[in-house]
Amino acid sequence: MAEGSFQYITLAASLPHLGALFSNADLPMSRYRLEERLSMLEDEDRRRLDRIAHVTSWPGVDGCDTDAEVVARFEAASRSVQAHPDLAAVVRERLETRMLVAALRLRRDGAADPAPVAAWGRTAIARAIRTNWSEPTFGLGRARPWLRAARALCAAGDHIGLERAVLTEVYRQIDRAADDHQFDFEAVAFFVMRFQLIERWQRYDATRARGRLEALLQSTLAGAWTAGNATPTGAGMAGSLSQ
């Protein structure tokens, strides 16, 4: 599909408004419906989009054994969209954000030196992390204000808060780049990337809820067992479910 093609206009116009990342509203369309709309793309565009969407989604680098492999995947994806500089920039920014968060976690876990960062390539961010390992925000706090909050959340062990801060930043990066694209390949790619973020957050919440429910059930069953041994009334069960 050529740039500025009328098909892009139809496709972009058929995609719903996604709204804010952490609003309680459900996704305005299902994954099935999204795939159906994306079938308007020509094969080559679809392949490029899938590559970008895959690498920027969480499971996309889940199977990577080494950091170098993750970096290589991102770089390959970025090269595949060289004709779309804004999109390539978002992919690179996404990798940089991952690097910064990973560096914060490494340091929190007690890494005394930036040795693992050597595998992250020769990007400016990797160099800044290596050079300023002892700096709270790797000397990047001014250019990336979100790092201060992320560092505090990471140090406090607030994983959900950190996840939220990172997703907010990534969403902002995409939003900023998407401002200049309404009816082109980039517009569609940015939509898919934002869709994935919201989908992931909602799934993340569901996972949390399921984990909490399981914990509650276990503690309830354990309480009932103990209470049953003492007095066979099962009276502790209602109390646990209301926790």
Add this chain to the structure above:
Amino acid sequence: MTDLVLVLGWFGLFAPVALGAIGSSIGCARAGSAAIGAMLDTETGYGRFIGASLMPSSQVIYGIVIMFSLQRDPMTAEAAAGVFGVGVLAGVALLYVGIRQGEVLASAIVAAKAKPEIFGISLAPAAVLEGFAVFALVFALVLSGSIPG
């Protein structure tokens, strides 16, 4: 030389229609594509999306009006230069307005799909562009009165 001037005169005479038709086609195609996309994502409002997408069609109508006002029978060398100048420039204006109208209408349709209450106001930029095309039409009509023949 006279023949060339006459050819240019006929070129200028038909330019508002041809360029206006091209502008209207591109504008309607852009806005129409957005309307079709919007209809996939909404359950209502189909009529107004399609209605809005037809707005750039006015450019070719203005072009036809300008053509009739410039028409000279017979076309003379004295009239041809004026017909060429007014016709071509008016046509270029109509072409540009048609294309840009298509773009703002596509944006308006997408915005109104997410927020139906802004449908009316979202058409304002396209209406302003329409106003510019009307300026081109009116002053082409005024100037055509000064062309001999």
